[in-house]
Amino acid sequence: xxxxxxxxxxxxxxxxxxxxxxxxxxxxxxxxxxxxxxxxxxxxxxxxxxxxxxxxxxxxxxxxxxxxxxxxxxxxxxxxxxxxxxxxxxxxxxxxxxxxxxxxxxxxxxxxxxxxxxxxxxxxxxxxxxxxxxxxxxxxxxxxxxxxxxxxxxxxxxxxxxxxxxxxxxxxxxxxxxxxxxxxxxxxxxxxxxxxxxxxxxxxxxxxxxxxxxxxxxxxxxxxxxxxxxxxxxxxxxxxxxxxxxxxxxxxxxxxxxxxxxxxxxxxxxxxxxxxxxxxxxxxxxxxxxxxxxxxxxxxxxxxxxxxxxxxxxxxxxxxxxxxxxxxxxxxxxxxxxxxxxxxxxxxxxxxxxxxxxxxxxxxxxxxxxxxxxxxxxxxxxxxxxxxxxxxxxxxxxxxxxxxxxxxxxxxxxxxxxxxxxx
Amino acid sequence: xxxxxxxxxxxxxxxxxxxxxxxxxxxxxxxxxxxxxxxxxxxxxxxxxxxxxxxxxxxxxxxxxxxxxxxxxxxxxxxxxxxxxxxxxxxxxxxxxxxxxxxxxxxxxxxxxxxxxxxxxxxxxxxxxxxxxxxxxxxxxxxxxxxxxxxxxxxxxxxxxxxxxxxxxxxxxxxxxxxxxxxxxxxxxxxxxxxxxxxxxxxxxxxxxxxxxxxxxxxxxxxxxxxxxxxxxxxxxxxxxxxxxxxxxxxxxxxxxxxxxxxxxxxxxxxxxxxxxxxxxxxxxxxxxxxxxxxxxxxxxxxxxxxxxxxxxxxxxxxxxxxxxxxxxxxxxxxxxxxxxxxxxxxxxxxxxxxxxxxxxxxxxxxxxxxxxxxxxxxxxxxxxxxxxxxxxx
Numbered sequence: 001x002x003x004x005x006x007x008x009x010x011x012x013x014x015x016x017x018x019x020x021x022x023x024x025x026x027x028x029x030x031x032x033x034x035x036x037x038x039x040x041x042x043x044x045x046x047x048x049x050x051x052x053x054x055x056x057x058x059x060x061x062x063x064x065x066x067x068x069x070x071x072x073x074x075x076x077x078x079x080x081x082x083x084x085x086x087x088x089x090x091x092x093x094x095x096x097x098x099x100x101x102x103x104x105x106x107x108x109x110x111x112x113x114x115x116x117x118x119x120x121x122x123x124x125x126x127x128x129x130x131x132x133x134x135x136x137x138x139x140x141x142x143x144x145x146x147x148x149x150x151x152x153x154x155x156x157x158x159x160x161x162x163x164x165x166x167x168x169x170x171x172x173x174x175x176x177x178x179x180x181x182x183x184x185x186x187x188x189x190x191x192x193x194x195x196x197x198x199x200x201x202x203x204x205x206x207x208x209x210x211x212x213x214x215x216x217x218x219x220x221x222x223x224x225x226x227x228x229x230x231x232x233x234x235x236x237x238x239x240x241x242x243x244x245x246x247x248x249x250x251x252x253x254x255x256x257x258x259x260x261x262x263x264x265x266x267x268x269x270x271x272x273x274x275x276x277x278x279x280x281x282x283x284x285x286x287x288x289x290x291x292x293x294x295x296x297x298x299x300x301x302x303x304x305x306x307x308x309x310x311x312x313x314x315x316x317x318x319x320x321x322x323x324x325x326x327x328x329x330x331x332x333x334x335x336x337x338x339x340x341x342x343x344x345x346x347x348x349x350x351x352x353x354x355x356x357x358x359x360x361x362x363x364x365x366x367x368x369x370x371x372x373x374x375x376x377x378x379x380x381x382x383x384x385x386x387x388x389x390x391x392x393x394x395x396x397x398x399x400x401x402x403x404x405x406x407x408x409x410x411x412x413x414x415x416x417x418x419x420x421x422x423x
Numbered sequence: 424x425x426x427x428x429x430x431x432x433x434x435x436x437x438x439x440x441x442x443x444x445x446x447x448x449x450x451x452x453x454x455x456x457x458x459x460x461x462x463x464x465x466x467x468x469x470x471x472x473x474x475x476x477x478x479x480x481x482x483x484x485x486x487x488x489x490x491x492x493x494x495x496x497x498x499x500x501x502x503x504x505x506x507x508x509x510x511x512x513x514x515x516x517x518x519x520x521x522x523x524x525x526x527x528x529x530x531x532x533x534x535x536x537x538x539x540x541x542x543x544x545x546x547x548x549x550x551x552x553x554x555x556x557x558x559x560x561x562x563x564x565x566x567x568x569x570x571x572x573x574x575x576x577x578x579x580x581x582x583x584x585x586x587x588x589x590x591x592x593x594x595x596x597x598x599x600x601x602x603x604x605x606x607x608x609x610x611x612x613x614x615x616x617x618x619x620x621x622x623x624x625x626x627x628x629x630x631x632x633x634x635x636x637x638x639x640x641x642x643x644x645x646x647x648x649x650x651x652x653x654x655x656x657x658x659x660x661x662x663x664x665x666x667x668x669x670x671x672x673x674x675x676x677x678x679x680x681x682x683x684x685x686x687x688x689x690x691x692x693x694x695x696x697x698x699x700x701x702x703x704x705x706x707x708x709x710x711x712x713x714x715x716x717x718x719x720x721x722x723x724x725x726x727x728x729x730x731x732x733x734x735x736x737x738x739x740x741x742x743x744x745x746x747x748x749x750x751x752x753x754x755x756x757x758x759x760x761x762x763x764x765x766x767x768x769x770x771x772x773x774x775x776x777x778x779x780x781x782x783x784x785x786x787x788x789x790x791x792x793x794x795x796x797x798x799x800x801x802x803x804x805x806x807x808x809x810x811x812x813x814x815x816x817x
Binding site: 153155198202203204205207208209211212213214215216218219220222223224226227228338343346347349350353387389390392393396397399400403404 | 469473474475524526576579580582583585586587589590591592593594596597598600601604724727728731763764766767768769770771772773774776777780781783784
């Protein structure tokens, strides 16, 4: 009985893999048709697309990349169709995710070629903007990773970001930028601690606690900003961190402006991702944290304090989110506006899922979302017929597709969302 | 296989559970009352902390009261604000009952509202008796469809409804922005995203025009009451409602008892979406008369608090909706006459959720109100719950 069930299970998995590969192949074919008909046909006779890589007075000036838009789109469509047919006919589940990612990347380049046909457009500038816009999403996603790895679902990231933004603006106005960042991290940590206290000690439903934190922070920050900040304007006038040029490296073409001419938040996000990867996967406490997220009973039996671990990690998550929140005020405009995070915390959650609960994965996903975000801005300048709203929706649709497991499944930590009650 | 007797005991177990699982007076009455009182007090402390003078705080609470209950116009405002909150809250409460956490009411409300607006301005020449129900129906239908996406994904693939509804919310914001700029919806001659106005034949008629033409109370209040009655009937008097409650109380037992879990999930989400869509229709057909970006104004999120405060019970949701409507209406009055920002109300609402969701927190704050809980205390020093004097003794 048991053997045959296992065999049936294995067969099921095999069938679902095959189905998945078919779906991916079909998607790529659809994409190929779309690229050929919309981008290829649409840019016929529009001329070449010029992508600027460097400014003329840069130390290492590179020539523009000039692409004949229509031809390029047809070539890409052909490549996509080849991938699609291959997957559809031959299977090969191992390559399906990789080919899908590559296919989307190629389709995006075709899209850019179509959008810029007959015009020119700074690729480096957009990549730079991508990194800047990815910062709050990456830090939000990282906060999500840290708390969900100890099995605490953190819907409150949005609120923690907002709290960080608010504190950064107010304390930054009084004590200067560094003081603002420190205060934002502390307040973020405070809300992380509150979340931990609510869900660990008071056993509030994790999602309810997160929703309550979001509503509370939105309420407090909006209240104080309309009640106090409108009257005392000097409290809402923080200095903004300027870009720090890393010597020599910042002079490199393309990479220089994108990676080494950024402000403290971009560097901070990259460093934090590296540190948390090391922490989670290469240290003893990281292993303990992950065991608490996967199987708290077992962890408890081995003498790991489940409650303490959850408190510490969720508080750290809050601190990361607080730092990310400070970006909104100290990294961009120096001023707090009501509800200025605009759902970035939720996109961070999406990035966490996309990144499969791994800090580096969350960063990569955040870069994709940041790219979509900055692309949307550029589209307005290029005046393409595709409404920018649909581009803005794309990351969310992609998240739903991923969560639903249509193309590979993202698996959360096993105990995610479950309270642990010690006997 | 000894399947049949096992199934039978399980379903008997389930029946017992469904009958026994009744909320105690304490959970239904005492915790919510204390939650509201503590939240109001903390709201006052927040005002103190932000440098509002004591006199103004007094005026603020005064106008919170007069603005919600103090006059006919205040009552009218309270009921007007309560209708969409109760409708959307009912849907979320139904989800709670069935073990689903639907954060997507905001998006369902937007999509339903958009559908109602489109039907409201595009069908011309219909009498009110046909046009208005059609517009409401469109709102409910599209809200239901939007929510069923999350339900279907949960049922078919196991995708968690919290994530999918959050994503559907974000998608719906962009979708509404896009729709409001599309030429067949946007008001002619306007550059900003705003829809054409709903025709008079699709408007929810104002009820109190005979007293004062400024009173905004509209027939949506009847939609709200009908929905409360309908959901009560559905939950407690029908087989489907029993299945909903069983699926929420113990999904495994429900599945073993032969209930179709996938169908139940989609059905719950569809009904919840229909209610949220009705809430959206209620706003555009009764209050706003058109759609603009963010016409949902966070009602879908406040409705989560309403559902929690109402303890997932239709009558409770109605009372919670009325309370939140009163806070909303009173808050507006407070902003005008006491000069205290209406955002204070959001703080109070969030605190209410925290206290409701953490009854242990309330219990530690007011141990004397919960003495009958502890069997050890049942002996000599048992004080009636309303005597604060026992606080010192305990």
